[in-house]
Amino acid sequence: MRRVIAFLIVGVAIVAAAWALAMLPGHVSASFGVYHIETSASIAVLAMIVAFFIGVLLLWLLIWLITLPMAGAAWRRRSRVRQGERAITQVLLALAAGEDRIARREARRVRQLLGDSPQTLLLAAEAGRLGGREDEAEEAYKTLIRRDDGKFLGYRGLLRQAIDRRDWKQADALAREAEAARPGTTWLRIQRAELAVQTNAWAEAAELTEASPQRIVYCIAAAEVDPDPVRALAYAKQAWRLDPAFTPAVLAYARLLRTAGKERRALAAVAEAWRKAPHPDLAAFALASAKTPAERYQAAKRLVVPNPTDPASRLLLAKTAIEAGLTAEAREQIEAARAAGVNQRRLWLLSAELAEAEKGDTEEGRAAQRDAYRQAAVAEPDPTWQCSNCRAETPLWAPRCATCDHVGTLQWHTATAEVTLPVIAGATPVPAA
Numbered sequence: 001m002r003r004v005i006a007f008l009i010v011g012v013a014i015v016a017a018a019w020a021l022a023m024l025p026g027h028v029s030a031s032f033g034v035y036h037i038e039t040s041a042s043i044a045v046l047a048m049i050v051a052f053f054i055g056v057l058l059l060w061l062l063i064w065l066i067t068l069p070m071a072g073a074a075w076r077r078r079s080r081v082r083q084g085e086r087a088i089t090q091v092l093l094a095l096a097a098g099e100d101r102i103a104r105r106e107a108r109r110v111r112q113l114l115g116d117s118p119q120t121l122l123l124a125a126e127a128g129r130l131g132g133r134e135d136e137a138e139e140a141y142k143t144l145i146r147r148d149d150g151k152f153l154g155y156r157g158l159l160r161q162a163i164d165r166r167d168w169k170q171a172d173a174l175a176r177e178a179e180a181a182r183p184g185t186t187w188l189r190i191q192r193a194e195l196a197v198q199t200n201a202w203a204e205a206a207e208l209t210e211a212s213p214q215r216i217v218y219c220i221a222a223a224e225v226d227p228d229p230v231r232a233l234a235y236a237k238q239a240w241r242l243d244p245a246f247t248p249a250v251l252a253y254a255r256l257l258r259t260a261g262k263e264r265r266a267l268a269a270v271a272e273a274w275r276k277a278p279h280p281d282l283a284a285f286a287l288a289s290a291k292t293p294a295e296r297y298q299a300a301k302r303l304v305v306p307n308p309t310d311p312a313s314r315l316l317l318a319k320t321a322i323e324a325g326l327t328a329e330a331r332e333q334i335e336a337a338r339a340a341g342v343n344q345r346r347l348w349l350l351s352a353e354l355a356e357a358e359k360g361d362t363e364e365g366r367a368a369q370r371d372a373y374r375q376a377a378v379a380e381p382d383p384t385w386q387c388s389n390c391r392a393e394t395p396l397w398a399p400r401c402a403t404c405d406h407v408g409t410l411q412w413h414t415a416t417a418e419v420t421l422p423v424i425a426g427a428t429p430v431p432a433a
């Protein structure tokens, strides 16, 4: 209804305007050279209105003609962007599905359609890597490096390639470049720590892994290889503070304290560790300065004061007592250990030693020794350092397993208990994020 009313109003206005125009009085005359025009005022006004509209129309046409090539280029650009975006989707789908040929073909199309940008270069590199074409990936990463906005991504990609090749020297150089391009990233910190472990740069590994449970291993290793005694002692102290009961940490610290002439502190650290987790190497350190068997026995007695009934304490006392000729004391300790359930090879070997010390080369002595050796043959194995990764056993602790090359995997292994440390895969390729 409103439309009808509006239509009527407009119709009436047009008719009124036409009528007013027709009723306009007067006339117009104009001369152009030889041409002379003479007409009524209403026709002249009408002609002017028509001329105005024709002028506007011509102007529009002119503008359209001028902007036509630009509009064409913009349209083509939009079309390329649309095609490029479709191709990006294709690359992502192919990457997700592991279809390397499609991924590489579409990645090339993306670069043709959209040109080189961090996004398109990264897609090309990923597609190349998926297809095993490391050269294509490397070209894309190197192109990224030449761009300010792609430097870090380029170095990151090249670093991953170097790690996969196990080219640690190159990887280390690339990690430094990446750090300069984008300092302080968590990912790079992890990568650099892994690289430091691979290249035995223990001090750097320790500095880069502040919160890692593996840090204690790196600190011990750094203390062992650092030629500067002050720095070495500082690393050993860090390791000891991280776990004052972990034998390798305690011994690294105590040895350096002893070298520095701080014997009392060294022995205090070892005694504290013996209280928490007795270990034969701790006893060896504590007894090293005793010169005679009797002094060794006395040193052992002092060491076991906090936990004299621990099987390790009893076995230590028995061993030093046999050496000092205190066979009654040795027998008492061995029997107490057996009563406590200890059935390890070392206990039976001590029994054999005791039989020899007590009874000498007599028939009774030889029979007792044979019996002890028979028991030793079927007894539980002695505790030893064992790799939690490859199960290889070794008498000495080391940061890296000599068999499988994993770092931090050696644990003090007994038949009944294990001193455990979290495991890291030191020798496996660094996980490529």
Ligand SMILES: [Zn+2]
Pocket: 387, 388, 389, 390, 391, 392, 401, 402, 403, 404, 405, 406, 409
């Ligand atoms: Zn191993």
